[in-house]
Amino acid sequence: MTGFSPTRMIGGRYVVLGSIGSTSVGAVWRAADRVTGLQVAVAELHLPSDPDERRLARERLLRVARAAGRLRHAGFIAIHDVVTDDDVDHVVTELVEAPTLAERVASDGPLDERSAAPMARQLAAALHAAHSAGIVHGDISPRTVLLGPDGKVHLAGVGVADAADPLRTTRDPAYVAPELRAGGQATTESDLWAFGATLHFALLGRPPAEDVVPESGGGGVLPNLVVGLMQPAARDRPAARQVVGALDAARLAGAAPVRTRGWMWAVGGVVLGLLIGLAAGFALAGPRIETFGYGPDGDVRLGATSGCLDATAAGGVVLGSADCAGPHGAEIVASLDPFGERDARFPGRDALVRLAASACEPAFHAVVEPPRRADLELVALVPTEAAFDTGEHAVHCVVQAADGSALTGAKVG
Structure with missing residues (x-):
């Protein structure tokens, strides 16, 4: 091949051009693929010397390489090949020129x-x-x-x-x-x-x-x-x-104007650290949070922004305030508004849905006591663009009975 002076060939295909460094399991070489002409990285793998352990390690390696080869994500360095040369196994990957x-x-x-x-x-x-x-x-x-x-x-x-x-x-x-x-x-x-x-x-x-x-x-x-x-x-x-x-x-939150008091929560004691801390004491795995848009053109009309609501959140419903001591449809667990200024630009529904998904679960686990969580579902209300343009920026986290029945007694403790 022109342009290369092979001093070592790995697997009869990869021409070693120089050293890149090392990993926990062996050296890594820069090489040229004789078939494609592309430069690649070739990592040595020093597997166990015991024949049975070595065979099992090779089988594990091949399984992982096949699975990783199917993983197409920009954040991963792609695996191209697994070859054995002079009884040493190697993994061939794309070459990324970047410091660790x-x-x-x-x-x-x-x-x-x-x-x-x-x-x-x-x-x-x-x-x-x-x-x-x-x-x-x-x-x-x-x-x-x-x-x-x-x-x-x-x-x-x-x-x-x-x-x-x-x-x-x-x-x-x-x-x-x-x-x-x-x-x-x-x-x-x-x-x-x-x-x-x-x-x-x-x-x-x-x-x-x-x-x-x-x-x-x-x-x-x-x-x-x-x-x-x-x-x-x-x-x-x-x-x-x-x-x-x-x-x-x-x-x-950081990309938009933020009031000095930061995130506004309807329930005292819930702060940004609970949102960001996530799993430090919270079991957050759970069902997908259903989201409704509120506003003049939204899924729901919102007549109350704190406390208890007189109906359950559902398409076409008008949500007004209710006495928490009596039967009611839902409760607002927390409300957050990282935007502050009235003229903030609408970030898009998808961004608001992601914000609600990140914030509402930790808020729910922070302010609703475990005995009160049974049979509740979590719903997020996000502003439509029309509502946002009038200054209604808050995302509301709402709990209601999973079977649609009325709640009795406040669930927020």
């Missing part, structure tokens, strides 16, 4: 929250795509996060390290979830813990102390997310989709 998060922090110091938030959002979206496809990454750390010059973030090594090194003997324990260090299997929840530890490193420039849950100290969005993601109990960590929702809600 570890390298960026080493050269420039920790990231501030403004620059770290878009990175976190892209990583959370990539994890959501993988977890939805039944794929566990297994090795999230600052050296598997690549930061492109165009702001794009890539996550390398999906599933590979866990297939090649299931006992995690080569990995930094600072980024291995406590249940894995105790001998457990890699899960989506352990990915989320490692994600939180990686964000900790990005913000502070150092890994978290082992078995110590960091304290947010009243910090912003990302410090609170780190606390939620690094909860010792796997069930208490937010899912990747919830992290995406929290970051989108915070970005939406």
